[in-house]
Amino acid sequence: MPSDGRYIARVPPCARSRRSIALALALACLTALAAMTAAATALPREEAEAAIEQAEREAAAAGVHGPRSTPWVLARVAELTEGRSVLANLALIENNALIAAELAAALAAGP
Numbered sequence: 304m305p306s307d308g309r310y311i312a313r314v315p316p317c318a319r320s321r322r323s324i325a326l327a328l329a330l331a332c333l334t335a336l337a338a339m340t341a342a343a344t345a346l347p348r349e350e351a352e353a354a355i356e357q358a359e360r361e362a363a364a365a366g367v368h369g370p371r372s373t374p375w376v377l378a379r380v381a382e383l384t385e386g387r388s389v390l391a392n393l394a395l396i397e398n399n400a401l402i403a404a405e406l407a408a409a410l411a412a413g414p
Contacts, residue, residue: 326409346387354383
């Protein structure tokens with residue numbers, strides 16, 4: 304993204320019809336919107352990584368492994384971040400669903 308805040312979308316060379324160009328631009332814009340929204344609600348990378356590393360160390364120390372480890376680590380990361388990791392994950396899921404719905408609607412609309 305340019306420093307003045309504009310988003311420049313690139314149309315892939317395989318986009319040969321007006322519809323494929325429109326879909327490529329829509330995908331690029333929705334992806335940028337999702338990234339900006341996720342960034343606004345996300346944890347700072349350093350904080351997220353520190354929480355994950357600590358939760359993984361604690362899980363190993365507590366003998367938690369296998370299928371039980373993922374829910375245990377996610378719950379501990381939520382505790383360590385005071386719920387901010389949950390909000391960031393929910394925002395990511397919502398944005399992914401928005402992109403999928405918009406693209407499905409565009410594809411269903413046809414040429």
